[in-house]
Amino acid sequence: MTDKDLIIKLLQEEKLLWQKEKLLLQKEVQSLQSKIAELQRRLGLNSTNSSKPPSSDGFKKHPPQSLRKKGEKKSGGQLGHKGDTLKQVSVPDYIERYSLDTCPGCQSDLKLSQVESVQKRQVFDIPEPKIEVTEHQAEVKMCGCGKRSVAAFPPEITAPVQYGIRAKTLAVYFNSAQLIPEDRVTQVFGDIFSLNIASATIVKFGASLATTLTPWKQDVEAQLAASHVKHLDETGLRIEKKTQWLHVMSNEYATIYRVSIKRGEMFQNLAGTIVHDCFTSYYALVGLLHGLCNAHILRELKAISQFEKEAWAGRMAVLLCFANKNRDKEEQVNRIYDDIVAKGLTYHESLEPLKQGKRGRKKRRVGHNLLIRLRDRKDDILRFLSDPMVAFTNNLAEQDLRMMKVKMKISGGFRSSKGAENFATIRSFISTCRKQNINIFQAIHQAQRGVLPKIAIPPYKTKEEPIKSAA
Secondary structure (H helix, E strand, O other): OOHHHHHHHHHHHHHHHHHHHHHHHHHHHHHHHHHHHHHHHHHHHHOOOOOOOOOHHHHHHHOOOOOOOOOOOOOOOOOOOOOOOOOOOOOOOOOOOOOOOOOOOOOOOOOOOOOOOOOOOOOOOOOOOOOOOOOOOOOOEEOOOOOOOOOOOOOOOOOOOOHHHHHHHHHHHHHHHOOHHHHHHHHHHHHHHOOOOOOOHHHHHHHHHHHHHHHHHHHHHHHOOOEEEEEEEEEEEEEOOOEEEEEEEOOOOEEEEEEEEOOOOOOOOOOEEEEEEOHHHHOOOOOOOOEEHHHHHHHHHHHHHHHHOHHHHHHHHHHHHHHHHOOOOHHHHHHHHHHHHHOOOOOOHOOOOOOOOOOOOOOOOHHHHEEEEEOHHHHHHHHHHOOOOOOOOOOHHHHHHHHHHHHHHHOEEOOOOHHHHHHHHHHHHHHHHHHHHOOOHHHHHHHOOOOOOOOOOOEEOOOOOOOOOOO
């Protein structure tokens, strides 16, 4: 082999090495580009395009964005809305009369002139807050037989000095309904009523009420479990410096909260249809129909359109919004739905597969995973079309959890599991009474006396038996 041939061979081998190195670098660049894209996608996720809560947005918090289109309704009260404003009452508590003794024009004396009419202006105000102390005296008498007897006190009078039912009711209302911490409730009573109530005493008021409400809560929970449609959701709760879970089951008639150590510990003895956010544990419940929250799906579709630039996601979002407004177009929606999913799956199957790890499930792109869920859970996603009682979203349960998250923001957490359970029981009572248009303060006041409201929830609808309206 001549020197020339040897040089050519060496150059060819060097060229092959460069080509191999170029391929390796190209693969590494592609891998890094995909990682950068994934990181950018994660950094771009917020409460408007994912299931992340608004509190996670931090200083980059986005203004609220509704999924509804602008311009459909004007701001303010809508046509037919019944206004509610301050009106004069026919029988006021007090009347103050202002006489007219002199004519403002000619200064003539009008004291003996006849009153033609009066103009009325009423002021709605609160009487000066004060504590009333009622002393209960039981007579003590000696009978001729030699027996000394004492008259009976009312059953609620049990100590030489105690707080009355209205004071207990107001303390529980401030603490549990308005979420004012115990120490600040103490300040409220001191500032307004000049009455000092220890924070531990306020806790006892709530614990006593929760004990009274427990049988009532069990009855309402059984009715909710047997109802035709209910919404389920869960959120983290700090108890004894550990993360536990608060579960909610609700519909438009009632709300039940329950504290659990495990997120996957579901409500039991459920029937009918449950609306949720596709958490896996809900599908472990047997004998139920499911309705998925489309607000979650719309946010996921928005993220895929925004970051992955996949056209099918925008089309699916438009379709779901159209279906929500045109529930009589079920056949048309189903046909377009299947077409979008099929084209989306075809697109992803034509892409180069992602690099797989040594263990775990098959790795897919975000859009591909959502398409598979849209295909496999189609009946649950479109449940609102086949059953008019199923909502398009799970907003009802999420709204019921919102005030519990406010409690966490204010107080941070609960010192004991019993305290968390008592609070969940009282909040179940408050939320249910609010949905039943029952005055909260009066309901708590009556509950202190052992008088609890009766709640009627329509049961699960079967083919033989239609739903009965609530009483």
